[in-house]
Structures are given as C-alpha cells and as structure tokens.
Amino acid sequence: MSYQLLTELDNRLQEINSQGLHKIEYPIDGPQQGTVTIHEKPLINMCSNNYLGLAADPRVLISAHEALDSHGYGMASVRFICGTQNIHKQLEDALSNFLRRDDTILFSSCFDANAAIFEAILTADDCVLSDELNHASIIDGIRLCKATRKRYRHGDMGHLEECLKQAESCTHRLIVTDGVFSMDGTLAKLPEICALAEKYNALVMVDDSHATGFMGPKGRGTPEMFEVEDRVHILSGTLGKALGGASGGYISGKASIISWLRQRARPYLFSNSLAPVITKTSLHILKIVQDGDAMRQSLQHKVREARQRLLAARFHILGHPEHPIIPIMIGDAIPAEAFAKDLISAGILAISFSYPVVPLHKARVRLQISEGLSMEDLSTALDTLIEVARKHTLIP
Ligand SMILES: Cc1ncc(COP(=O)(O)O)c(C=O)c1O
Missing domain, CATH: 3.90.1150.10 (Aspartate Aminotransferase, domain 1)
Incomplete structure (x- = not known):
C-alpha cells in the first residue's frame, strides 16, 4: 500500500485549506x-x-408517507431484474406527458443520465458538440464515449457553426447544452442552436435541470420558453431540484433513443432503480407542478x-x-x-x-x-x- 499517497493528499488538503478554498x-x-x-x-x-419550495411542502410529505406504506422502502434491484414497480412506469409516462416527449427513462440522478447517454448512442464515427460551460456530468459523460468531441466557446454560435462544419464528415452530430448555465444563471441560445442543428443535420440535447418545473409558461423549461420544443430531440433533467429536490434523473425524447437506452445505458443497467418513495411522490409533484x-x-x-x-x-x-x-x-x-x-x-x-x-x-x-x-x-x-x-x- 502506498502510504505516500495519503501524505500527499494531506498536503494537498492543507494547501487548499490555507488558501481558504476548501x-x-x-x-x-x-x-x-x-x-x-x-x-x-x-x-x-x-x-x-x-x-418551487416543494422539498418540505406538506402535500409532498403526505404523499411520501403514503408511498412508503404502499410501495415499501427499497427495491434492492436494478430495473430489469426485479426493480421495476408500476409506479416507475407511471412516472416515466407522466414525465413524457408533461414534457411532451415520446418516452422517458429514469435514472438514480441526472448525473447518471448524462453519464449514460453519449456512450450508449454515439460511436467513434459520430461527433458531439458541447458548450464549454456545460455541467460536469455532461463533460464526464462525453469522456466515456468514443465520438469525436468538440467544445465550443460558451454561447458562441459562430464557433458552434465552425465546429459543425468540421464535423460534416462524421456520421451523426449531437449538440448538447445546459438549458440554464448554473454558475451564471444565463440561458442557452436555443433558437440559434436549433437553427444550426437543422442546417448541419445534427440532433439537439438540452439538460434542463435548472429550468424544468418553473421556466416557461407551464414549467416545461427552456425549450418551452423559447418555443423550440419540437426542435429539441433529447432532454435530460433532475428530480433533485425544483421537482421536490430528493434525487433522481431522467432522459426524455424520441422513442427509439429511450428504448435503446433501456438496453445499453450502463448506469440504468448496473445501478439500483429509483427508490419507491421518490418515484411515487414525484407523480404527485408533477401534478402540483402542472397546476x-x-x-x-x-x-x-x-x-x-x-x-x-x-x-x-x-x-x-x-x-x-x-x-x-x-x-x-x-x-x-x-x-x-x-x-x-x-x-x-x-x-x-x-x-x-x-x-x-x-x-x-x-x-x-x-x-x-x-x-x-x-x-x-x-x-x-x-x-x-x-x-x-x-x-x-x-x-x-
Ligand atoms: C445542469 C446540471 N445537470 C445535472 C446535474 C446533476 O443532477 P443530479 O443531482 O440529479 O445528479 C446538475 C446538478 O447540479 C446540474 O446543475
């Protein structure tokens, strides 16, 4: 065992402590x-x-208590063994209805959702184009896939177009952006991104973790706000922020993408399904959000x-x-x-x-x-x- 590594870690910790950065x-x-x-x-x-202040809302707490009684505490399984309850299916359908998508797949977190998708759907012949300020989970997800990666300057549509031109010889192109950039509170330029995607035959994915539930007239997030819902092909999001704040994530989109993720997404195949209490309570939360x-x-x-x-x-x-x-x-x-x-x-x-x-x-x-x-x-x-x-x- 390398005890030297432990000493080195202690030194690094001391350094950030002394800079007040821990x-x-x-x-x-x-x-x-x-x-x-x-x-x-x-x-x-x-x-x-x-x-939306739902994390301790009395309506949510009542639902959560009921969910524990009706569906138990844990599933002790991944989805495809014995970890799927009726409520998992119901929540996937409810999210699809709310977000106006074909289908939805649940993950334990949005971090997992973003870690899953690129590796599952893209090959070495494809290209993924990502805003430089995208969330760490998108960056890590992209690292796991074999596609060519292009990082465009934050919100710079000229640079995105340049990158798309360079990617013209790739088989498929996927542009991915946060809907809201969480460190700055700024929004992605979705109309321009969608227009470029159409010009260069690319798919568009939006991680709307900081928008779903409260941005857009009906809370459907940045695509609704910019009126580009039918021009965005893949949405990822979290149940861990406005939608009750517990945990859980999802990808919503075209049926073929979601069906494929059920077969190949590694965090979905190899990690426990979403806890019943969160799953069932989220059904009620979605109703609250829709109204x-x-x-x-x-x-x-x-x-x-x-x-x-x-x-x-x-x-x-x-x-x-x-x-x-x-x-x-x-x-x-x-x-x-x-x-x-x-x-x-x-x-x-x-x-x-x-x-x-x-x-x-x-x-x-x-x-x-x-x-x-x-x-x-x-x-x-x-x-x-x-x-x-x-x-x-x-x-x-
Ligand atoms: C844009 C974005 N994507 C994904 C995540 C991860 O979400 P989760 O907490 O569900 O893993 C976050 C959380 O900080 C986020 O801000």
Whole structure:
C-alpha cells in the first residue's frame, strides 16, 4: 500500500485549506426550506435548488408517507431484474406527458443520465458538440464515449457553426447544452442552436435541470420558453431540484433513443432503480407542478424583486432577468469567501464559488431565490446582503 499517497493528499488538503478554498459542509438540522437551522442558528436559505419550495411542502410529505406504506422502502434491484414497480412506469409516462416527449427513462440522478447517454448512442464515427460551460456530468459523460468531441466557446454560435462544419464528415452530430448555465444563471441560445442543428443535420440535447418545473409558461423549461420544443430531440433533467429536490434523473425524447437506452445505458443497467418513495411522490409533484401557474408567478415576482433591489444597490450581478440564480460577482476567491462567511454570521445562508468551479478571478456568491422563501424573509435577506456588502466595500 502506498502510504505516500495519503501524505500527499494531506498536503494537498492543507494547501487548499490555507488558501481558504476548501469546501465546508453546513449540517442543516431539519428539512430543506426557506429558513434552516445550522448549529442551532436560524438562517434564511438563499442557496438552494429547491426553486418551487416543494422539498418540505406538506402535500409532498403526505404523499411520501403514503408511498412508503404502499410501495415499501427499497427495491434492492436494478430495473430489469426485479426493480421495476408500476409506479416507475407511471412516472416515466407522466414525465413524457408533461414534457411532451415520446418516452422517458429514469435514472438514480441526472448525473447518471448524462453519464449514460453519449456512450450508449454515439460511436467513434459520430461527433458531439458541447458548450464549454456545460455541467460536469455532461463533460464526464462525453469522456466515456468514443465520438469525436468538440467544445465550443460558451454561447458562441459562430464557433458552434465552425465546429459543425468540421464535423460534416462524421456520421451523426449531437449538440448538447445546459438549458440554464448554473454558475451564471444565463440561458442557452436555443433558437440559434436549433437553427444550426437543422442546417448541419445534427440532433439537439438540452439538460434542463435548472429550468424544468418553473421556466416557461407551464414549467416545461427552456425549450418551452423559447418555443423550440419540437426542435429539441433529447432532454435530460433532475428530480433533485425544483421537482421536490430528493434525487433522481431522467432522459426524455424520441422513442427509439429511450428504448435503446433501456438496453445499453450502463448506469440504468448496473445501478439500483429509483427508490419507491421518490418515484411515487414525484407523480404527485408533477401534478402540483402542472397546476403550478400561481407558484411560478409568485417565484417570478420574488426573482424580480431581488434583482431590482440588488441592481438598485449597485451590486454586480449576472443571470437572466427571469431566472432565480443570481450570482453576485466579487472577483477574487478570498474576499468572496469572507463575504459569504459574514453573510452566514448575519443569518443568511449563501455560498461563494471560486476557481476551479468558476474561472480564475471570477469568484462570486451565488444566490438562488426559492418559492419556499416568504416575502418577509426575502426582504430581510436583501437588507442584510446590502448591509454586509457595504461593510465589505463591495457596493457604495
Ligand atoms: C445542469 C446540471 N445537470 C445535472 C446535474 C446533476 O443532477 P443530479 O443531482 O440529479 O445528479 C446538475 C446538478 O447540479 C446540474 O446543475
């Protein structure tokens, strides 16, 4: 056994510790919601993916208790042995109906879904074209496949077109993009991407993890918002954010793709099926989301309020005006970390992100607005953010 490796890892840990760049885990005592308790201190939660506030919604909790009673705790099997219940099939159908797709396949996470798809459907004769800011799971999924890889500059349609031209001799082309880029809160240029895909005979895949449920008039995500639903061929998404926040992922799309994934997707074939309690509860959550116009409008109102107040206070923020991800740009890692720590001391849970998660000198504190926040909590959080930022001379 190489004990030297252990020493080396300790040294590396010490190095990132001394730079203040190590990640701290804050143990929440209780459910994920608008205010949380950490080390007995109440904090307004400004950093959760619980966009619709459903993670501890009483309707969801009742469903989850019922699901445990009716379908048990675990399946102890992958799907094709004895890990498929009626509810797995029902949830796949419900997701297909909601997203207006032929068919859907469930995975334990969206990370698994993205890890599965490229290797399963592409060969060495094909080409996959990926936005440079795509999520780590897409990057890792692409690494697993033998297709030619082309990474286009973030949102740069000229560069995507150049890459598509270079890929003309490949048998098939697949363009893949996040619907929402989670570090910036910006949206993919789906109409332009679809137009280029049509020009160069490529398929389009969108990972809509940060949009499904709350972006688009009916919550069907960025393709609905941009009115390109029938021009996007593959969708991946998560149950771990707006759709209840537990865990689980899926791919929805053309019937042939989904059927093939059931035969060949390795995380689907070789990992346990989604827990019954999540599966059955997600059926109820989808109904809530489909009837969720009021929830979406309320979230939009909170997002607008937060952005207006932050801009009025002269914060440097990024992101799409309608998206609940609001990065506050700081620059260097150490002041970003100090700002986030002071926010926590002042009762606001917000986290800083620095290199290598975001580019060097583009450290930020990323806020996420949730429908689980009351207007009162949101207002208190914004007051506190302004006060602490002034102390740190981030704003005048
Ligand atoms: C764009 C994107 N794709 C995929 C994932 C992974 O989702 P899951 O938590 O279901 O594995 C995330 C989560 O951070 C994400 O932001």
